Amino acid sequence: MTQKSVQSAQQDWDLVIKPQNSLFDLNLKAIWEYRDLLVLFVRRDFVAQYKQTVLGPLWNLIQPILTTAMFLLLFGKIANISTDNIDSIPFYLSGITIWNYFSVCLTNTSNTFITNAPIFGKVYFPRLVIPLSVVLSNIVRFGIQFLLLVAAVFYFHFVKGSPLYIAPSWLLVIPVIILMAALGLGLGIIISSLTTKYRDFTILMTFIIQLGMYATPIAYPLSFLGNSRYKTLISFNPLSPIVELFRYVLFGKGTFTPGSILYSIVFTIISLLIGLLIFTKVEKSFMDTV
Amino acid sequence: MSNIVIKAENISKQYRLGEVGTGTLSHDINRLWHKIRGKEDPYLKIGETNDRTKKGDSDYVWSLRDISFEIQKGDSVGIIGKNGAGKSTLLKVLSRVTSPTIGTVKARGRIASLLEVGTGFHPELSGRDNVFLNGAILGMRKEEIKRKFDEIVDFAGVEKYIDTPVKRYSSGMYVRLAFAVAAYLEPEILIVDEVLAVGDAEFQKKALGKMNDVSKGEGRTVLFVSHNMGAIMQLCNNCLLLENGKLVIYDSTSKVLDRYIESQNTAIEKVMRNGPLEGNHFKFITMSDPDLKERSSYRFDEMISVRLQLSLPKFNNALELAMRLIDRQKRVVSTIHEKLDGYYNGEETIDLLVNIPQEFLTPGIYSWVMCINHPGVELYDLLEDILPFTILETGSDFFRYQGLDYGSVFVKYSINKLLNEKAN
Numbered sequence: 001m002t003q004k005s006v007q008s009a010q011q012d013w014d015l016v017i018k019p020q021n022s023l024f025d026l027n028l029k030a031i032w033e034y035r036d037l038l039v040l041f042v043r044r045d046f047v048a049q050y051k052q053t054v055l056g057p058l059w060n061l062i063q064p065i066l067t068t069a070m071f072l073l074l075f076g077k078i079a080n081i082s083t084d085n086i087d088s089i090p091f092y093l094s095g096i097t098i099w100n101y102f103s104v105c106l107t108n109t110s111n112t113f114i115t116n117a118p119i120f121g122k123v124y125f126p127r128l129v130i131p132l133s134v135v136l137s138n139i140v141r142f143g144i145q146f147l148l149l150v151a152a153v154f155y156f157h158f159v160k161g162s163p164l165y166i167a168p169s170w171l172l173v174i175p176v177i178i179l180m181a182a183l184g185l186g187l188g189i190i191i192s193s194l195t196t197k198y199r200d201f202t203i204l205m206t207f208i209i210q211l212g213m214y215a216t217p218i219a220y221p222l223s224f225l226g227n228s229r230y231k232t233l234i235s236f237n238p239l240s241p242i243v244e245l246f247r248y249v250l251f252g253k254g255t256f257t258p259g260s261i262l263y264s265i266v267f268t269i270i271s272l273l274i275g276l277l278i279f280t281k282v283e284k285s286f287m288d289t290v
Numbered sequence: 291m292s293n294i295v296i297k298a299e300n301i302s303k304q305y306r307l308g309e310v311g312t313g314t315l316s317h318d319i320n321r322l323w324h325k326i327r328g329k330e331d332p333y334l335k336i337g338e339t340n341d342r343t344k345k346g347d348s349d350y351v352w353s354l355r356d357i358s359f360e361i362q363k364g365d366s367v368g369i370i371g372k373n374g375a376g377k378s379t380l381l382k383v384l385s386r387v388t389s390p391t392i393g394t395v396k397a398r399g400r401i402a403s404l405l406e407v408g409t410g411f412h413p414e415l416s417g418r419d420n421v422f423l424n425g426a427i428l429g430m431r432k433e434e435i436k437r438k439f440d441e442i443v444d445f446a447g448v449e450k451y452i453d454t455p456v457k458r459y460s461s462g463m464y465v466r467l468a469f470a471v472a473a474y475l476e477p478e479i480l481i482v483d484e485v486l487a488v489g490d491a492e493f494q495k496k497a498l499g500k501m502n503d504v505s506k507g508e509g510r511t512v513l514f515v516s517h518n519m520g521a522i523m524q525l526c527n528n529c530l531l532l533e534n535g536k537l538v539i540y541d542s543t544s545k546v547l548d549r550y551i552e553s554q555n556t557a558i559e560k561v562m563r564n565g566p567l568e569g570n571h572f573k574f575i576t577m578s579d580p581d582l583k584e585r586s587s588y589r590f591d592e593m594i595s596v597r598l599q600l601s602l603p604k605f606n607n608a609l610e611l612a613m614r615l616i617d618r619q620k621r622v623v624s625t626i627h628e629k630l631d632g633y634y635n636g637e638e639t640i641d642l643l644v645n646i647p648q649e650f651l652t653p654g655i656y657s658w659v660m661c662i663n664h665p666g667v668e669l670y671d672l673l674e675d676i677l678p679f680t681i682l683e684t685g686s687d688f689f690r691y692q693g694l695d696y697g698s699v700f701v702k703y704s705i706n707k708l709l710n711e712k713a714n
Contacts, residue, residue: 013297017386017395037426044412044423051414051455122409123427124386124401198315284389287382288305 019284030126037125041133046140060144064100068092075219084221086251087156093149095218098246101142101177102184102239103209108134109188110205113196113286120287127283128276131189135181142177153250165252172249179242179268186272193278196286217243222255235260238267294398295479295511296361296384301393303354303379303535304333353379354390355535361528363398366505366512368526368543370519370550375532377515378483381405384513385481399478399511402429406483408468413457417448417467420456424471438474445496446470473500479511480504484518501525519547520590520653520683551587551682559586559677567601570609570662570670573639574599577679580645586677589684590653590700594646596677598660600630601639606664607631613644614659615651616675617698623656624699630662652700653683 031038050056071092075081083091109131113120116130157164195201213219216239225231234240241260248254306317321331333350354376361367369377382388384395385403410427411420421442425435435442443449446467448459456464482501498521505512505525516522522529522543529546531538531553539549561575578584578595588594602609609630615623626644633640657678662670688696 012398013396014399015395015397015401017383017389017397019389019391019393034426034429036432037423039432040423040426044415044419047419048412048414119410119427121382121387122406123403125427125429197318287388 027126031128031132034125034129038129038133038136041129042137042140045133045137057144060141061148064093064096064145064148067096071096071219081220082224084223084247084251084253086221086247086253087160087162090149090152090156090251091221091247092219093152094247094250095243097142097145097149098176098180098243099213099216099218100145101138102180103213104138104141105135105181105184106188106191107205107209108138109185110191110195110201112189112192113282114192114202117287128189128279131185131192131279134188135185139177139181146173149250163252165250169249173246176242176246176249179264180239182272183238183242183264183268186268186275189275189279190271193275193282193286196282212237212239216240221247221253223253238264293363294360295363296359296398296513297396298357298359298384299394299396301354301357301380301383301390301395302352303376303383303388304350304391305353306333307349307351353535354383357393357532357537359530359537359540361511361513363511364505364509365528366514366526368522368529368546369513369515369532370517370522370529370546371532371538372553374534376535377532378405379535380530380532381481381483381513381515397479400429401479401481402472402475402477403481404428404472404475404483405481407465407472411456411464411468414455416454417443417452417456417459421467421471424468425475428472428475429477430475434476435471442467442470442474445473445500469497473497473504477510479513481513483515498524518683519550520688523547523684547589547684551585551589560584561673561676567671568603570600570602570604572598572660572662572671572673573601575660575673575677577677582643585679587680587682589648589682590651590688591648591684593648594651594679596644596646596658598642598644599639600642600662602630602634602662604670605630605634605636608664608667609634609670610663610665611642612661612663615646616657616659618655620675621698623651649700649702651681652696652698653681653688654698655680656698 050059053059055062068089072088075092076083076088112127112130112134120127153164156162191201191205215234215237217224217234222231222234222240222244225234241256241264244254244256245261246254248256317333321333324331357376357380369380371377379388381403382405383390384397385401385405387403387405408420408424410424412423415423418439421439422432422435426432443452446463446469448463448467451459451463456467459467501512501514502525504510512525514522514525526543528541529543529550530540531546531550533553538553539546559577561572563571563573574597576584576597577586578597579588580593580595582595582597596613598611600611607629611626611628611630613626615625617623630640633642655678657675659672659674660676661672663672664670
């Protein structure tokens with residue numbers, strides 16, 4: 001047997017199936033070969049969700065509008081929390097828009113293995129295509145909600161006379177979104193890899209997402225916390241600087257330092273790397289434990 | 291360069307039995323602890339052969355054990371074995387759905403696996419969308435699918451419904467569309483699990499024809515798992531026989547099939563009566579092939595024999611042996627009457643061999659009713675529903691109609707086309 005394997009090692013093989021991947025066996029080329037599938041999954045996610053609904057993609061607008069109304073009542077009128085001198089409606093809407101994107105990315109990617117087990121169990125394709133398609137298809141949704149936000153900003157400028165910060169700096173929204181997507185993807189695939197064997201993480205996820213929103217300056221500005229120790233606590237949340245940066249780009253107000261932004265970026269990169277590491281390890285054999 | 295397209299070396303696959311819970315967590319921790327210290331995985335040493343009938347002592351089983359083989363380019367290889375022999379696990383490993391616990395597989399060329407038809411079909415999407423989605427899941431590029439789209443729809447015969455969500459499809463249409471996508475895959479290596487067991491007879495014929503084209507006409511390599519010996523005979527030139535996760539034999543299809551049929555003969559029924567029976571009676575009956583080897587499974591193209599030993603103390607010239615062949619539904623297929631006086635010369639016992647020609651009984655399960663009687667006067671010995679035997683689907687055309695009632699007897703008919711002037 002050993003003699004044979006020595007011989008064959010000298011031949012060229014297109015594919016070698018081994019028990020375990022090497023540490024970082026991220027096959028970007030394979031993902032690129034399946035780019036059509038990626039696009040089709042994005043399309044499927046988007047199209048299938050609104051089949052047999054009357055309002056269709058309009059639901060993407062209704063959800064943030066209702067949430068904003070609720071925030072307005074709860075945090076604005078009842079709790080009387082300031083909104084950093086930004087009009088409260090655009091303020092809440094901006095927080096909800098970016099938080100929605102992050103939370104959907106995180107929840108949906110964290111279900112990758114479990115919800116797609118029937119497909120994964122029957123056919124091979126680079127597994128990473130699925131979480132990537134989730135992140136991409138939600139960008140479409142984010143885009144729609146972002147347009148609503150922009151409309152609100154313009155409305156408040158032209159009707160209420162609020163200052164408008166529209167400038168080339170608005171383009172910073174793109175890296176902010178990429179950062180958010182990468183963080184959601186990274187954390188999501190870590191969770192998805194863990195849930196294949198131990199479902200405890202699925203349960204954990206459901207309320208982590210809920211609690212996470214309060215630990216992120218979504219319904220309040222970071223500046224509202226002043227210099228209390230809670231501010232330090234919230235600052236540990238890598239999402240806080242991203243959200244504040246997002247608001248700064250849109251409204252010209254936000255509480256962050258280059259250091260805190262760097263912290264978010266490093267945190268994102270590390271979680272993405274760890275995620276990819278675990279994911280590529282788990283994807284080979286998760287079918288046995290899922 | 292050699293023509294080997296798949297080379298499997300010592301593939302083994304271990305599964306853990308029971309539920310995932312705190313037990314698995316402690317094993318995982320123990321495994322990690324061994325790994326940290328640079329030691330071997332302690333659970334790889336244990337494990338048992340996968341025999342489901344016996345209760346094992348270990349939580350681990352090997353559903354594949356040390357499987358090595360090589361497949362040449364253009365071969366079509368059948369994988370056969372009983373349920374639980376490891377066929378599907380082997381396919382899963384080869385199609386990268388799961389990785390082997392030990393061992394490697396090396397391959398040349400694109401592998402497409404068809405362990406199921408319609409993988410990833412979304413019920414809400416139209417037939418058109420699903421063709422593209424399913425094609426892409428199976429590894430096709432978009433242009434490729436576009437090019438073949440009309441052919442696929444035509445092959446499936448669902449043109450009218452192509453823009454309707456597939457949840458509105460009949461199950462037959464669904465399966466036809468799903469298979470059609472797969473049929474137009476063009477990988478170098480195609481791995482197929484028993485997907486032909488779907489659809490109506492006409493479609494099965496079409497599907498099988500397509501598979502045949504793929505393996506024979508287009509020179510691609512096909513791996514095919516089936517319980518359907520007829521399909522295996524028709525499609526595959528070589529076969530792998532698995533038993534309890536081990537590779538028993540890898541050889542030409544006919545040799546492997548013989549071995550497989552032999553392994554099916556686990557419980558050969560015999561009639562043996564040694565007690566003090568009075569009167570004319572059967573002493574011993576068994577089924578065998580013409581070489582007197584006892585068997586209970588036969589190929590369609592094989593002669594079947596029944597060996598009888600009769601004791602005839604009350605012999606008279608009118609005595610008859612009657613044998614009635616009955617099928618699974620207990621319908622009478624045929625009856626044999628034979629007067630015994632031509633065979634009896636006053637011996638204590640006589641031995642007879644009754645031969646049933648090949649290609650007479652269609653694939654299925656049969657048994658016998660036998661008696662010794664003096665017609666209209668006395669019944670001496672009657673044995674009902676004895677010696678069940680199986681005709682396997684090898685080389686008959688009936689496998690396409692599996693599950694349907696195609697009768698029990700195969701008629702060697704002939705059809706001639708009449709010329710017009712004669713017919714009129």
